Amino acid sequence: MARKFTPKVLTANDLMEGDVIYLAADGSWVRDHAQAEFLEDETIAEMRMLVAQGQPEIAVGPYLADAKMGENGPEPIHFREAFRTRGPSNYFHGKQAETASQ
């Protein structure tokens, strides 16, 4: 019996800046986890992985990370992915600063 697929988002690091990026449903890369495409179907997730792997000039080390649907869009499940959405906890200058200035 097939095991249940945990929904995912596709994430990677940006080639030029090195920061965390997510694949959106329209195929663009976004910085905001909530705007990532919420992948509930394993086959589609695998296809998105192929899309990401085909863009080495943008995305480094793409992988699928567990996610759940929240009020404003997908949210991370594991604390590592949660840290990746904001930046380090010792300084206010990762993504948290960018979000705050928006």
Next chain:
Amino acid sequence: MYTYSDFDEAFVRERCKQFRAQVARRIDGSLTEDEFKPLRLMNGVYLQLHAYMLRIAIPYGTLRSDQMRQLGMIADKFDKGYGHFTTRQNIQFNWPTLKDIPDILDALADVQMHAIQTSGNTIRNTTVDHFAGAATDEIADPRPTAELIRQWSTDHPEFQFMPRKFKIAVGASTHDRAALKVHDLAVELVDKDGQQGYRILVGGGLGRTPMIGQVITDFIPKADLLPYLEAVVSTWNIIGRRDNKYKARIKITVFENGIEKMRELVNEEFAKTRAKFSGYDQEVLADLERQFAPPAFKNADPSSLETAVAVDPLLARWVARNTNPHKVENHLSVVISLKEHGKTPGDATGDQMRLMADLADQYGYGELRISHEQNVILPHVAKADIPALFTELAKAGLATANAGLTSDIIACPGMDYCALATARSIPVAEQIALRVKELDLEDEIGLMKIKISGCINACGHHHVGHIGILGLDRAGVENYQITLGGDATETAAIGERTGPGFAYDEVVPAVERLLKTYLEKRNSAEETFLDAYRRLGADPFKEALYGDAKKNAA
């Protein structure tokens, strides 16, 4: 101090040019990430959690003031205004962009620095006692030996693709301040019947299988050092395990074969390598010894320090904590603590770097060191200059009087930066430091080494902390395992696990219970935490951590 030879200069410039072209080819798409990754790692460029990271070598932790100033410039121009000094006497920049890295490497080359072999399965930066050339208990300055090793190991054709990385430390003192016994190989300068030579230890290391190094030879003459090192590294390069990354370090080779067998194999190899060295290396060493000659120490009247200490308790406390005796009369070595309570251990801002460089010029003969405990050292300061130096440091938040105390914590970057981490380290260190400040117990506790790593790789040396803290991921939640009784000095020991780990918000209270138990149980203020632990055993401390019922459950 050592200045680059023409060969060094040309070599580093050539590497910068090569890497600039490689980056350009990665950006225009002609190199894939798989092709590029080994090339970037050869130049110290990692991709971390939130950004690229550039690790720059500080050979044997020694910096000239102009080099420190340049690091400050890089922090401001290419990073977010700070840099992170590490346990291997390197500096890491956490936010460079890929396109800027070639410019950073050029800026480093301008002051005779680079990032070569700060990653990869090569011989890494050779580390040294941070009081080298100044300590009262050393036989001689160990840095000429370390520089000789650097010249031999950099781009050594045989040692670019070894089973794993290889870390060497050099010491020359009775008190080991370089964590010699937890390095793959340790070189200890010793005196035997009036002749200087080296004792060599191999097979130490932290990480997944922590081990204490063992003596492979008690004494080799100075002239045999490089052929002997070559024999050790060659032997391991051939018989070291490549089937399993976790068993590839020399500590496993020594453990699996035994030190006797290892010695036999090395001696066989040594018979061959010895002939390959013509003796030119000894001419180089003699020249290096001249280059590392101490500065022209001034002869200033030290009595002003005594007077100032008598009237200024803050200065008195800082002098008592943050200075070390110097072999030259009327001088001290100064520890500039990068452990201000509540701040990230090992971080310095661009402004602080520039200030430390200026102060080194003004009061420290232009020289600085990075300690493996993530502090900055001014190795030579005249006692007469100490009050003025203290005033300047205090203005910049750099006069925290906590060297060797509870808040002088080593912490790896952990999950705030590191892609390999399983939990955070920095906020745990910050909170422990703030808590002991709040309790005002640090001075009473005295010598205490707390070391924190965010994963089993042990970059934060947790195995050799009096209190070691290892961050783990337990079912998607941060969890922290505590070890006790570790020691990184000449009496090295690997800490023992106490029992189940603690949740993120339970760690600081747990450490507090340990500290209070020690204060209750020690037999005098002279008995350190480590001594008390060795005398009393783990039980009272386990009880403090887990309560009476659970102490045997571990």
